[in-house]
Amino acid sequence: MIHAAITGWGKCLPPAVLTNADLATFLDTDDEWIVSRTGMKERRISHVPLGELARVAASRALACAGVAPEALDLIIVGSTVGDELAPNMASGLQHRLGATRAASMDLNTACTSFLYGLSTATALIRTGVLETALVVGGEVPSPFMDWEDRNTAVLFGDGCGAVVVRATDREEGLLAERLGCAADARGALDIRGVGARFANLGIPYGHTHWIFEGQEIFKRAVLEMTRAGEEALAKRGLSIGDVDLVVPHQANQRIIDAVGRRLGASPERTMLTVHKYANMSAATVPVALVEALEEGRVKPGAWLLLPAFGAGLTWCAHLVKWGERTTPLGSSDAELPPCDRTALEIVNELRARRARHAAAARPQLDAVQALLGA
Ligand code: ACO
Numbered sequence: 001m002i003h004a005a006i007t008g009w010g011k012c013l014p015p016a017v018l019t020n021a022d023l024a025t026f027l028d029t030d031d032e033w034i035v036s037r038t039g040m041k042e043r044r045i046s047h048v049p050l051g052e053l054a055r056v057a058a059s060r061a062l063a064c065a066g067v068a069p070e071a072l073d074l075i076i077v078g079s080t081v082g083d084e085l086a087p088n089m090a091s092g093l094q095h096r097l098g099a100t101r102a103a104s105m106d107l108n109t110a111c112t113s114f115l116y117g118l119s120t121a122t123a124l125i126r127t128g129v130l131e132t133a134l135v136v137g138g139e140v141p142s143p144f145m146d147w148e149d150r151n152t153a154v155l156f157g158d159g160c161g162a163v164v165v166r167a168t169d170r171e172e173g174l175l176a177e178r179l180g181c182a183a184d185a186r187g188a189l190d191i192r193g194v195g196a197r198f199a200n201l202g203i204p205y206g207h208t209h210w211i212f213e214g215q216e217i218f219k220r221a222v223l224e225m226t227r228a229g230e231e232a233l234a235k236r237g238l239s240i241g242d243v244d245l246v247v248p249h250q251a252n253q254r255i256i257d258a259v260g261r262r263l264g265a266s267p268e269r270t271m272l273t274v275h276k277y278a279n280m281s282a283a284t285v286p287v288a289l290v291e292a293l294e295e296g297r298v299k300p301g302a303w304l305l306l307p308a309f310g311a312g313l314t315w316c317a318h319l320v321k322w323g324e325r326t327t328p329l330g331s332s333d334a335e336l337p338p339c340d341r342t343a344l345e346i347v348n349e350l351r352a353r354r355a356r357h358a359a360a361a362r363p364q365l366d367a368v369q370a371l372l373g374a
Pocket of ligand 1 (some may be wrong): 033110111150151214217218251252279281309
């Protein structure tokens with residue numbers, strides 16, 4: 001039986017840090033509210049497009065695996081809103097890496113995109129279609145935030161993570177998963193302004209208006225992540241007591257705590273990054289996984305449970321058996337170009353650009369808001 005081992009891992013976080021105090025300079029919010037409701041203290045804001053973060057994260061993952069870019073058979077870029085639609089993000093990454101043999105595919109299931117990508121790559125390896133794949137989970141939501149909306153603007157951050165997956169005859173890698181979608185609740189998270197539906201109505205591309213029913217998403221996320229976790233474990237005849245580390249999607253500390261309580265996983269066995277990176281959508285799980293490895297929290301042969309949810313509302317949980325190696329084979333010298341602005345300066349530029357677009361398109365925006373009932 002062929003399995004698909006995770007043999008390389010890498011992350012890339014943009015250097016500019018946006019604190020809760022920064023947000024309070026232009027929003028009616030404060031550190032106490034944000035920390036108590038979400039656990040978030042700061043997040044990163046990117047000075048470069050997602051493709052650049054992906055290049056660095058992928059180069060690090062490849063070096064970690066000791067795999068040359070030319071050896072890749074497949075690149076999957078999991079993301080909600082990439083840099084471009086046609087050509088896709090994955091072909092741009094293939095070009096940047098020089099991974100000339102790789103098929104290149106984008107995948108969007110919102111925050112679960114990395115994990116759905118891991119399922120896809122693993123299935124293609126198990127069935128003998130290919131041997132070596134790169135799976136990226138990345139998101140740069142900052143240009144698509146409505147920075148004047150305190151309900152959503154405080155929750156997200158930019159970042160990227162990547163893993164290399166290779167065929168092996170050892171029983172390791174992704175060994176069970178449960179995938180699902182609560183489409184009856186898809187209206188609870190609706191980012192208006194980034195699709196043809198909105199372009200047809202005259203909304204400038206990227207001028208977003210977030211429909212966001214936080215409490216409904218919260219409730220569904222806890223239910224579905226718990227169910228997915230239990231069902232993934234049951235597929236292998238395991239219980240939560242067998243799991244060495246839970247690496248969940250990082251949308252809210254309270255969601256993670258509630259899922260942990262329901263599953264029976266202690267906080268000591270749960271990986272957290274939400275306090276320093278906030279919700280990086282498709283990037284949260286791979287970045288948390290990379291940091292768990294860097295911190296020595298993944299032991300050889302460990303069982304990992306990776307529950308997640310995202311817009312759609314897609315949900316899933318992945319059960320991974322780690323291999324023997326928990327340290328990188330090599331390192332990469334790939335870096336981002338230097339950043340000469342603070343995160344607050346970048347955000348204020350995005351706010352000013354949005355205000356200019358809004359002034360220019362005011363009649364259309366008013367008409368569309370009335371039409372959509374927002
Ligand atoms: N600062 C201060 N006050 C705020 C802020 C803010 N940033 N945001 C909202 N409030 C106010 C609200 O206006 C409301 O005021 P009101 O009572 O006067 O109307 C009050 O705080 C309470 O709001 P609630 O919605 O009750 O707050 P709640 O405890 O539910 O927390 C939160 C809100 C954090 C959004 C929570 O519901 C949540 O985490 N939901 C899920 C998160 C999520 O969906 N993430 C994205 C998932 S999909 C993906 O990952 C892409």
